[in-house]
Amino acid sequence: MFKILKKEELSDVVTLFEIDAKHIAKKAQAGNFFVLRIHEEGERIPLTIADFDRDRGTITTVFQKVGKTTYHMGILNEGDYISDLIGPLGIPSHIENFGKVVCVGGGVGIAPVYPITKGLKEAGNTIISIIGARTRNLLFWEEKMRKVSDELIITTDDGSYGRKAVVTVPLDELLNKDKDIKLVVAIGPAIMMKFVCKTTEKYNIKTIVSLNSIMVDATGMCGACRVEVGGETKFACVDGPEFDGHKVDFDLLMKRQIMYLDEEKIAMERYREKMGGVI
Ligand SMILES: Cc1cc2nc3c(=O)[nH]c(=O)nc-3n(C[C@H](O)[C@H](O)[C@H](O)COP(=O)(O)OP(=O)(O)OC[C@H]3O[C@@H](n4cnc5c(N)ncnc54)[C@H](O)[C@@H]3O)c2cc1C
Ligand code: FES
Incomplete structure (x- = not known):
């Protein structure tokens, strides 16, 4: 059992948990994720390790409430327990001194881009970060991102904070004027990552994305998370x-992400009924 040590509401739909998980914190690296099950009959969901503290033995995760499990997580409180956590999983980010790097985080993607940005900054890179959301209320970790960036650009789709634009607009401008940029790292909704890649392709700038495909076992056995990269199937x-x-292949990723939409809706409706409509 894993205790929730801290809960913070970052926005109406985004919540932070700091969890006591010594075995994961000990080995965690930027880019890793973990899988949790709230209780013994719960589904397994993958979440990024958005931060970790090896000395305290804690990991931090930031999740957006989108369906049954994440809404259920949202009603847990400090002092409550999560039944199972496995991790760290996934290949850690490749961190080295590339020179100048742009890190882009969209929506809840700001959380997973943070540890990579921090790692790249610590490795000596000059970092320009772009964080964006639909509206001001959905933005978080501005100060945390500022601390690990040499320059921070903020965008909102509706102009309620920062620049009224989608993240690809300042990205295009930066790539157009600054020929020293060597790498772009982008994490957010698949559609955002697709358009970031279309933008960087024009300038031939290497671009790393983190794919949030549907996962079941997260050990390479079930094939649920398969994606196509360079014409090859990858897990x-x-x-x-x-x-x-x-x-x-972002179009395939997006198609596979909505494969269980009907089942997810039914699960959410049943959960809402069970909770007496309070969710
Ligand atoms: C490596 C990885 C890291 C992730 N990190 C984060 C994170 O840091 N913060 C965050 O908010 N979300 C993250 N996600 C997405 C998160 O796993 C899903 O939002 C969550 O599983 C939704 O579960 P649900 O029951 O609340 O919603 P559901 O109603 O089950 O699903 C809502 C949507 O979430 C996606 N989804 C559903 N089940 C899964 C699953 N088992 N695996 C992946 N996606 C699923 C689907 O696109 C679906 O349409 C990550 C996904 C991956 C693969
Ligand atoms: S989730 Fe990747 S193979 Fe099963």
Whole structure:
């Protein structure tokens, strides 16, 4: 059993948990994720290790409430327990001194891009970060991202905070004027990562994305997370979750992400009924 030590509401739909998980914190690296099951009959869901503290033996995760399990997580409180956590999983991010790097986080993707940005900064890179969300209320970790960036650009789709634009607009401008940028790292909704890659392709800048395909076992056995990269089938859980974005078939990823939409809706409706409509 794993105790929730801290709970913080980062926005109406995004929540942070700091969890006591010594065995995961000990080995965690930027880019890793873990799988949790709230209780013995719960489904397994993958979440990124958004931060970790080896001395305290804790991991931090930031999750967006999108369906049954994440809504259920949202009603847990500090002091409550999660039944199972396995990790760290996935291949850690490749961190080295590339020179100048742009890190892009969209929506809840700001959380997984943070540890990579921090690692790249510690490795001596000059970091320009772009964080974006639909509206101001959905933005979080501005100060945390600022601390690990040399420059931080904020965008909102509706202009309620920062620049009124999608993240690809300042990205395009940066790539157009600064020929020293060597790498772009982008994490967010698949559609955002697709358009970031279309933007960087024009400038031939290597782009790393982290794929949030549906996962079941997360050990490379079931094939649920399969994605196509460079015309080859890869399993995001063991071959990724990070890949060369220019080689990813994003349309296939998006098609596979909505494969169980009907079942997910039914599960959410049943959960809502069970909770007496309070969710
Ligand atoms: C490596 C990885 C890291 C992730 N990190 C984060 C994170 O840090 N924060 C965060 O908010 N979300 C993250 N996700 C997505 C998160 O796993 C899903 O939002 C979650 O599983 C939804 O479960 P649900 O029951 O609440 O919603 P559901 O109603 O089951 O699903 C809602 C949507 O979430 C996706 N989803 C559903 N089940 C899974 C599953 N088992 N695996 C992956 N996606 C699924 C589908 O696209 C679906 O349409 C990550 C996914 C992957 C693969
Ligand atoms: S989740 Fe089963 S192979 Fe990746």
